[in-house]
Amino acid sequence: xxxxxxxxxxxxxxxxxxxxxxxxxxxxxxxxxxxxxxxxxxxxxxxxxxxxxxxxxxxxxxxxxxxxxxxxxxxxxxxxxxxxxxxxxxxxxxxxxxxxxxxxxxxxxxxxx
Amino acid sequence: xxxxxxxxxxxxxxxxxxxxxxxxxxxxxxxxxxxxxxxxxxxxxxxxxxxxxxxxxxxxxxxxxxxxxxxxxxxxxxxxxxxxxxxxxxxxxxxxxxxxxxxxxxxxxxxxx
Numbered sequence: 001x002x003x004x005x006x007x008x009x010x011x012x013x014x015x016x017x018x019x020x021x022x023x024x025x026x027x028x029x030x031x032x033x034x035x036x037x038x039x040x041x042x043x044x045x046x047x048x049x050x051x052x053x054x055x056x057x058x059x060x061x062x063x064x065x066x067x068x069x070x071x072x073x074x075x076x077x078x079x080x081x082x083x084x085x086x087x088x089x090x091x092x093x094x095x096x097x098x099x100x101x102x103x104x105x106x107x108x109x110x111x112x113x
Numbered sequence: 114x115x116x117x118x119x120x121x122x123x124x125x126x127x128x129x130x131x132x133x134x135x136x137x138x139x140x141x142x143x144x145x146x147x148x149x150x151x152x153x154x155x156x157x158x159x160x161x162x163x164x165x166x167x168x169x170x171x172x173x174x175x176x177x178x179x180x181x182x183x184x185x186x187x188x189x190x191x192x193x194x195x196x197x198x199x200x201x202x203x204x205x206x207x208x209x210x211x212x213x214x215x216x217x218x219x220x221x222x223x224x225x226x
Contacts, residue, residue: 033214040218040219041216041218041219042117042204042206042216042217042218042219043158043204043206043214043216044216045213045214048212048213050212058213059213088156090158092158097212098208098212099146099163100146100148100163100206100208100214101160101214102160102163103160104157104158104160106156106157107156107157107158
């Protein structure tokens with residue numbers, strides 16, 4: 001059972017570069033999420049997609065864009081990376097948006113230099 | 114505003130001791146969900162429990178138990194007879210009417226052999 005798969009696991013970017021984090025789930029979940037985790041803090045929601053075709057901003061959306069490509073896939077794009085975006089990024093999915101997040105990917109450790 | 118407070122930044126106990134992790138939350142919603150997640154040193158996030166605001170019954174799962182008290186806005190987590198494998202960061206989280214999970218800062222639990 002793959003669950004939630006994120007790629008890449010590690011990435012180093014230079015300031016101003018762009019990149020896309022990929023996420024796919026095989027549990028037929030309707031809702032998907034992108035979080036960031038900074039040292040000493042809990043996760044913070046960047047964007048979420050309640051269902052295919054919809055996306056909404058979370059707590060910290062600035063500097064990011066997302067695409068819900070289909071029911072399985074939800075990508076996160078950094079258009080112009082900044083050092084403040086150095087973090088660990090988690091993708092997650094749940095059956096529905098009102099059930100909270102239950103399944104997480106392994107995380108992507110992103111460093112912006 | 115919604116908020117989750119985990120006042121214990123780090124707890125260290127000797128194996129086989131019981132340990133309780135505290136979680137206090139704030140919300141104006143009457144319907145909400147509370148969660149606990151475990152993040153072991155490997156970094157993944159593991160879902161432990163989801164509890165809705167209308168169910169104040171205590172939950173027990175093996176060595177784990179949860180005490181939900183609406184009167185004190187607390188959702189505490191107890192590990193009985195702790196083991197080294199329980200060493201991890203534990204997060205409490207709250208899902209309210211805006212469908213966004215609000216996370217506490219986490220409690221790092223160290224179980225010494």
